[in-house]
Amino acid sequence: MAEIPLKPTGREEIRKLESALLVMSLFDKETLEAIKDPATRVTWVDSLYTAAAALARERAGISTSKIAEELGVTEATIRRHLKGETKAGQLVKKVYDKLSKEGFKVELPTELAEECTKQITELKDKIEKVKKMLTEIQSWL
Incomplete structure (x- = not known):
């Protein structure tokens, strides 16, 4: 995979960062454990996507209101993910930190x-x- 931009400057770079965050988050031990339960699987994956997409857009300098509009969720949801008030937000932030230190790596x-x-x-x-x-x-x- 090409270099993952940690501070994306355009839509393509946002997509790359978002994808990397989502993939790395999906293969995290905590996520794999959480998605074993079929009752919460869809919600958990959706939350991970929203958190990854929000963080990628925030790193690109997009406002919370614009992120919420693009993703079709409330600003409050975006803020909770970005502040790490949700499990998905915490996990995506942890993955972002790992990505910034070690690069893209799925274990x-x-x-x-x-x-x-x-x-x-x-x-x-x-x-x-x-x-x-x-x-x-x-x-x-």
Whole structure:
């Protein structure tokens, strides 16, 4: 991914920062734990998006009222996210700080990384079996 602007100057840069904040927030341990509950999943993801979009726009110097108008939420909601009065706002701020220090980096939680590695290994084994079967079938023809 291209360099993520921490102080965006245009719409494209705002979109890049917003996307980076959202992706990094979604893969945070706290978020992954929170979205396990299907009852709160949609609300949680929506709040993360709103907080990420608000922070990206605020860093670009856009006013709270304009941010609220663009995102279709109240100014109070935007202020709460930006002040860190919401869990989503706190998390996005934490991710922004991490982004500013370490750059864009998505880290899978250990359990998820191990599960993905296991599934990849299983799929590779299945592919090899299918290849052998195809080779055997071709030899019959």
